[in-house]
Amino acid sequence: MATGANGSLPLPCKLSFLKVLNRANSMPSFQVRELSSTMPEPEKLQGVHRFAVATASVTVLLLMAGALVTSNDAADSVPDWPLAYGRIIPPLVGGIRYEFAHRVFAAMVTVLAATLAVWLTRQGTRLARKLGLTALLLVIAQALLGALRVLEGHPAITATMHATLAQIFFVTIVSLALITSAWWQNAVESLDDRGSPRLRPLAAFTTAAIFVQLILGAGFRHGAFGILPHLIGFIVVTFLVFWTCRAVRKRFGQVRDLRRWGILLQAFLGTQILLGLAAYWAVAQAMHAVQPSMSYVIISVSHVLVGALTLASSVVLTLSCYRLIRPNAPVALRSAMETTRAAGSRPESSRA
Amino acid sequence: MKTKFFNLALAAIVLFAFAGCGSKQDTNEKPVAETNAKKVVDTSTVGSISGTVTLDGKPVPAKPINMSAEPYCQKEHPKPVVPPEVVVDEKGDLSNVVVFVKDGLGDYTFDTPKEPVVLNQKGCMYDPHIIALMTGQTFEVKNDDQTTHNIHPMPKDNREWNRSQPPGATPIDETFGRAETAIPVKCNVHPWMKSYIFVFKNPYYAISKDGKFELKDLPPGTYTIEAWHEKYGVSDQTVTIGAKESKPVNFTFKVAGASAD
Numbered sequence: 001m002a003t004g005a006n007g008s009l010p011l012p013c014k015l016s017f018l019k020v021l022n023r024a025n026s027m028p029s030f031q032v033r034e035l036s037s038t039m040p041e042p043e044k045l046q047g048v049h050r051f052a053v054a055t056a057s058v059t060v061l062l063l064m065a066g067a068l069v070t071s072n073d074a075a076d077s078v079p080d081w082p083l084a085y086g087r088i089i090p091p092l093v094g095g096i097r098y099e100f101a102h103r104v105f106a107a108m109v110t111v112l113a114a115t116l117a118v119w120l121t122r123q124g125t126r127l128a129r130k131l132g133l134t135a136l137l138l139v140i141a142q143a144l145l146g147a148l149r150v151l152e153g154h155p156a157i158t159a160t161m162h163a164t165l166a167q168i169f170f171v172t173i174v175s176l177a178l179i180t181s182a183w184w185q186n187a188v189e190s191l192d193d194r195g196s197p198r199l200r201p202l203a204a205f206t207t208a209a210i211f212v213q214l215i216l217g218a219g220f221r222h223g224a225f226g227i228l229p230h231l232i233g234f235i236v237v238t239f240l241v242f243w244t245c246r247a248v249r250k251r252f253g254q255v256r257d258l259r260r261w262g263i264l265l266q267a268f269l270g271t272q273i274l275l276g277l278a279a280y281w282a283v284a285q286a287m288h289a290v291q292p293s294m295s296y297v298i299i300s301v302s303h304v305l306v307g308a309l310t311l312a313s314s315v316v317l318t319l320s321c322y323r324l325i326r327p328n329a330p331v332a333l334r335s336a337m338e339t340t341r342a343a344g345s346r347p348e349s350s351r352a
Numbered sequence: 353m354k355t356k357f358f359n360l361a362l363a364a365i366v367l368f369a370f371a372g373c374g375s376k377q378d379t380n381e382k383p384v385a386e387t388n389a390k391k392v393v394d395t396s397t398v399g400s401i402s403g404t405v406t407l408d409g410k411p412v413p414a415k416p417i418n419m420s421a422e423p424y425c426q427k428e429h430p431k432p433v434v435p436p437e438v439v440v441d442e443k444g445d446l447s448n449v450v451v452f453v454k455d456g457l458g459d460y461t462f463d464t465p466k467e468p469v470v471l472n473q474k475g476c477m478y479d480p481h482i483i484a485l486m487t488g489q490t491f492e493v494k495n496d497d498q499t500t501h502n503i504h505p506m507p508k509d510n511r512e513w514n515r516s517q518p519p520g521a522t523p524i525d526e527t528f529g530r531a532e533t534a535i536p537v538k539c540n541v542h543p544w545m546k547s548y549i550f551v552f553k554n555p556y557y558a559i560s561k562d563g564k565f566e567l568k569d570l571p572p573g574t575y576t577i578e579a580w581h582e583k584y585g586v587s588d589q590t591v592t593i594g595a596k597e598s599k600p601v602n603f604t605f606k607v608a609g610a611s612a613d
Contacts (some may be wrong), residue, residue, distance in 0.1 A: 053362035076504050079514040091500045091518070095542035109452045153512045290417060290435040292542040 013211040048119050048128075049180035055112040056173045056312075060103040060305065063166060063190075067097070067304040068219060073146070074098040075159065081150040108144060113139045113169075116176065124180065131176045138169040156224040163218035167211065167311055174312045178319055183257070195251045200325055202247060203318040206240040210311045213237045217307060221300075234276060241269045248317070257324060262319035268310040271318045275303040390461045395573045397595040402566035405451070405579055406444040409607030416533040417544045424499040425476035425542060435544060436481040437583050442593075445454065445563025446605060448482045449581045450550050452531075452557035453567065454588065456575035462554050468492040468525070471547065473501050473517070478537070482582075484557045486533055491549070493517065493524040500541060505549060507535040514540075534580060548582060572597070579603040 069075050074095025090100055113135045120132035142165045149158040160287035178184055193199050213233035219225035248262035282296040289296070386458075404463035416432035418427040439447040472479045476497060486493055493503050495517040503524060504514040509532045515524055528551040539545035550557065558565040560579075567577070575594040584605035593599050 073538075073543040074540050076514050076538070077500055077502055079516050081503075085500065085516050085518065093424070093499055094498070095543060096541055153506075153514065290415070290437070290546070 007060045033100065033157065043178045043182075044123055045128075046182065047176060048116070048123055049182070051112075051116055051119065052173060052180050054176035055109065056170070056177050058105065058112055059109055059173050060308070062102070062109050063170060064301060064305055065102040065105045066163070066166060068297065069095075069098045069102050070159070071300045072098050072292055073148065076153070078103075078150065081147045086125060092148060103146075104224045106146065108137075110139050110143060113173070116173075116204065120176075120180075128176060128179055131172060131179070135169060135172045136352050138165060138172060141165060142169055155222050156219075159222040160215070160219045160224045163222065164215050167214050167308055169311055170308055171211075171315045174315060175319060178316055184323060185269040185325050187320075189324060189326045191255065195247060198245070199247050199251060200318075200321045200324075200327070201265050201320045203239075203244050203314070206237075206244045207314040207318045208310070209233070209237050209240050210314050213283070214307050214311055217303075221304075234273070236270065238301055240272065241265060244309055244314075244317070245271060252325075258317070258320055259322055263312060265310065265313040268306055268313050272303070272310050275299060275306055279303040355497065363409065378506055380522075382402075385477065391459055393460055393462075393569065395569065397535055397572055397599040398569040399565060399572065399593040399595065400568045400570060400578060401575075401591055401599050401601050402564070403451075403601040403603065405446045405560045405564045405565065405581075405603045405605070406448040406563055407440045407446045407584070407607060408436070408604050411440060411495070411583075411607055418570075419476060419542075420475060422499060422542055424497070428475040428497075430483060433475075433477065435546070436477075436485070439481075441562065449560040449563050449579050449603070449605075450482060450548075450557065451560060451565045451567065451577060451579045451603070452484075452486060452533075452550070452552060453570070454578040455575040457530070457554055457571075457572050458573070459552065460571065464488040464557070467551070470494060470523075471503075473497055473503075473539070473545070476501075476542050476545060478539075478545055481550050482550070482559050484550040484552065484559055485538075486530070486555060487529060487551055487553050491526045491528065493526070495519060495521055495523075497550070501539045501545070502541055503537065505534050505535050505537045506547075510535070510551070515605070516524045533583070548578075577587065577601055577607070579605075581605055 008280045009324035054221045072095055074097075077123045078090060080086065084096070084100055084103065090096050092100060113132075117132040117136040122130050124132060142162065145158060145162045145165055149155065149162055151170045152158065213230070214234070216230040216233045220227050222231045245262040245266045248258050253294060278299045282293075282299040286292060358425055374469055376378060387397060412438060414434040419429065419433070436448065464486055467482055468494045469485040471483055471505045472494045474496040476499065483491070493515075495501055498519045500516060500518045504512075506512055507528070509530045510528045513526065522590045528549070530551065532551045535549040535551070537547040537549055556570060558567055558568045571594060572593055572595045574590065575593055577589050579587045579589075584607075587603050587605065589603070591599055591601055
C-alpha cells in the first residue's frame, strides 16, 4: 500500500489512477482533485506565498499589539475613531501609545490583506481566491468591530467578538500561506488512514475545540464569562490535542509533513499550559493592583499569542491531513484499489 | 453547492461584524418628571444623623504608583504616590467612605442643586477620589494637567461615555439621569487614575473626612443607612429619628474582610 508521503508513483499517474478507478466503479460521489487543470504552476505562486507569509507575520504583530492594549487597560484611551483625538497622530502618551500602535498595525494588515486578495485574483487557485476575499472581508469587519468597541463600549461583547474575529482572520491568512506554498501544490492524497476515529475529522474537531477555547479565553479576559468554561476547555483541548498528535505519531510517524506539525502543535500547547498557569496567577495578582504590572502584561500577552499560534498550528495540521490523507473511500472502491495494488500493476494496465 | 456555502459564510461574517450595531440605549435621560404633586420635606421637623467611620486593624500598605509611563506625571510627583484607596489616620478614622440613606425616604422629591460637582485631574490623579451628586446635577470635569486625559465612567444604569480632554481644554459638563452607586471612573491613558461616582435622588449623602460624616435635614422616619468603602465593602444600619432629633451612627470596617459592624 502506498502510504508514504514521497509516493512511489509520479503525480500524473496517481491522478489518472484515481480517475480511472472513479470511472470504473461508477462512483460519482468520489471526488478526484483536478490538479493539473485548476492549479497554477507552483513557481507562479512563490511570490504570493511569500507575501502571504509576510502578512501572517505582521498579523502576529497585530495580535500582540491588540493584546498589549487590553493588558495595559488602554482599550478606551482613544475615545474617537477613525481619528485619534481628532488627529491622525495623537499625543503619544500613556495608554494612547498602545492603542495607536494597534491601529497602525491594523491599517498595515488591511493594506496587506487587500493586496493579497487582489494578487490572488490574478494568480491564485479558486480556493486561494476565495480565501483571499474572505480575509479581506474579515479584516474590514474586524476594523468595524474595533470601531464599535471604541465608540459604543460594551467590552464584554464587542471586545470578545473582536478577539474572536482576530483569530479567524489570522488562521485564514495562515491557511492562505499554506495553500499557496509549493508543498501544497505538489502534495497529493497518498495516505490511507485505517485507524479509528479517522485523523481528518479528529484533527478538524481538535481545531474547532481550540477555537472555542480561544473564544472562552477572550470572554474571560474581557469579562463576558467566568474562568470555569475556560478551565473546562483547557481539559478538553489538552485531551484532544494529545489524542490527535498520538494518532499522527502512531499512524503516520514516518510522514514528515504530518509529524512535524503534530510536534509543533504539542509544543505550543505545552507552552500554552505553562503560560495559562502563570496567567492565572498574574490575573489573581492584578485583581488588587492599582495598575497593570509588567509581569501581568508579559504573561497575558504571551498567553494570547501562543494561543493564536496553537490554533494556527492545529489548522495547518488539519489542512495537511486533508491534503495528504485520502477521504474515507467506500468499501467497494477500497477493495478495488487494494486489488489493483495487490496485482502490482499500474492502474491503467490493470483496467485494460 | 460550494458557492452557496461560501456566500452563506460571507454573509455570516458580515452579520457577525454588524451584530450589536444597533443604537445604544440612552439611559442618560433627564430625571423622571413628577406626575403627582411634589411631596416636600417639612423643614421645621427635620433632624440629622452624624457619626464616625473607623477601621479596625492595620491596612496592608499600598504599593506606590508607577508613573514612569508618563514623564509629565512622574515629574509632578517627586515623592512616591500611593493610591488613595484606603485613607486612614493612626486612630483608625477612615476617609472616603460614602454614607447615604439607602431606604426609608418614601416619595419625597428634591430640587436638583444648581452648583456643579467638580472632578479635577491634577498631577495625574483624580481630586477628589470619590464623587457624590444628585441626578441631573452638573458633573464638571477639569484638566489642570499639561497632559492628555480621557474620562471614562462605566455605569450600569446610566449611559456610558468616554471623552478626551487635552491640556487647556474647556471643562466637560455631563449629568447622570438615574440613581446609581459606585460608578467606576477611569483614565485609560493613565491606568492608575481611578475614581467612583455616586448618584442619588436625594441630598442625604456624605463622604467621610477624617472618619466623620453628617446627614443633615432628614425628615422624621426610619431609615436604612449604608456606608460604602471601595476596599472594605458595605455596612448597613437601621436608624429611627423623630422630629428635630439628632442621632449618632457609627460604622466600623474590619481590615481582615469586607464585613463590618
